[in-house]
Amino acid sequence: MRKTIAAGAVAGFVLAAGFAAPAQAISATTADLSVLHAIPGLTVDVYVNGALTLDDFEPGDLAGPLDLPAGEYVINVTASDAADDSAPVLTATVPLEANKSYTATANLTDAGEPALNLFTNDTATTKAGEGRLTVRHVAAAPAVDILAGGAPVVSSLVNPDEATLNLPVGTVSAAVALAGTTQPVIGPADVPIEDGKLTIVYAWGSAEDANLALAVQSVTVGHSTPGGVPSGTAGYAAERDAMNEAFGIIGFAFAAAAASVVAFMVRRSRAVKTDD
Structure with a gap:
């Protein structure tokens, strides 16, 4: 799910997390937030609830995940040499729900305008x-x-x-x-x-x-x-069908077919030994 939080005629962006928390630290009261700076050519400082969180945040950088109590967070983005966040070039309020993982992206729209998007990670x-x-x-x-x-x-x-x-x-x-x-x-x-x-x-x-x-x-x-190990050709056929439906031509179908042949040869070898 994607929610557009803010966009504007600004020459910079964005948001952030100044320290890393363990992955998947979400709980009934907290959320995880990561931030991607995806606006080329801009270096910024990011303030979260008035505190400097990212200093000299550069394009291509990915910060987080940050484990945060659920709630709303005010993000102010300033020039990289600003003394404080009293004159932000971009401001946004980010709502975070408990027990969810998010990534915020500072990016360009298809028309080349700066935007801030919040994605909910599945x-x-x-x-x-x-x-x-x-x-x-x-x-x-x-x-x-x-x-x-x-x-x-x-x-x-x-x-x-x-x-x-x-x-x-x-x-x-x-x-x-x-x-x-x-x-x-x-x-x-x-x-x-x-x-x-x-x-x-x-x-x-x-x-x-x-x-x-x-x-x-x-x-x-x-x-x-x-729940169990697939047996017989039906199990492998279902496996191949699922892979083909999801991502046809990548080559995983070949891997599944190879696994099927190996399993068949093992079963045949055991059958021969039993007959002997």
Whole structure:
């Protein structure tokens, strides 16, 4: 889920967390907040509730997670050499709910204007052997396709939207192309899909200024305990179908097929030994 908090005719941004807390520190009374500075060419200071939280926060930096009591937080962004936050170039109030994980992004709109967005990270439990991939478009660029293996797996993603897939553990070679094309404007880059983790990929920067880039964030979400081991061809076929539906051409289908062959050969070998 994405909520637009503030935007304005300012030459800077953003928000923050000055120290790291343990990942997934959320509770019935607290929330986790991370911050990505995704406006090229600007260095700022960030004040949270009147206190200097990030000093000289630079583009591409990712801060957090910060474990915070649930509530509203006033964010003032100033020039990097400001004495205090009495004359902010941007101010915003950020509402944080308990037991949730958030990432705030200071980024450009598709028209190139500064904006502050608050994303709620999907921390629902994943299946054993799976991770979650979320892609977020926070760049000054038109709609894009997310490519894996040179083909689109997410189509026509616009700023500031996101798309999420649950995938088997492995490595995805991801790239970003303008919608309807396959020529990467960002990447390709290897993105790990880890068991019980949410991997978030941000496309940020400006297409016009030729400084588009990727940023990657990892959030621990946990995974369920396996209910059983798949047996027979039906189990492997279902596994392949789920992978193909989620992320067809990445190559995980090949890995699942290989696992199926190995399992079949093991069963056959055991059968031969029993006959002997």
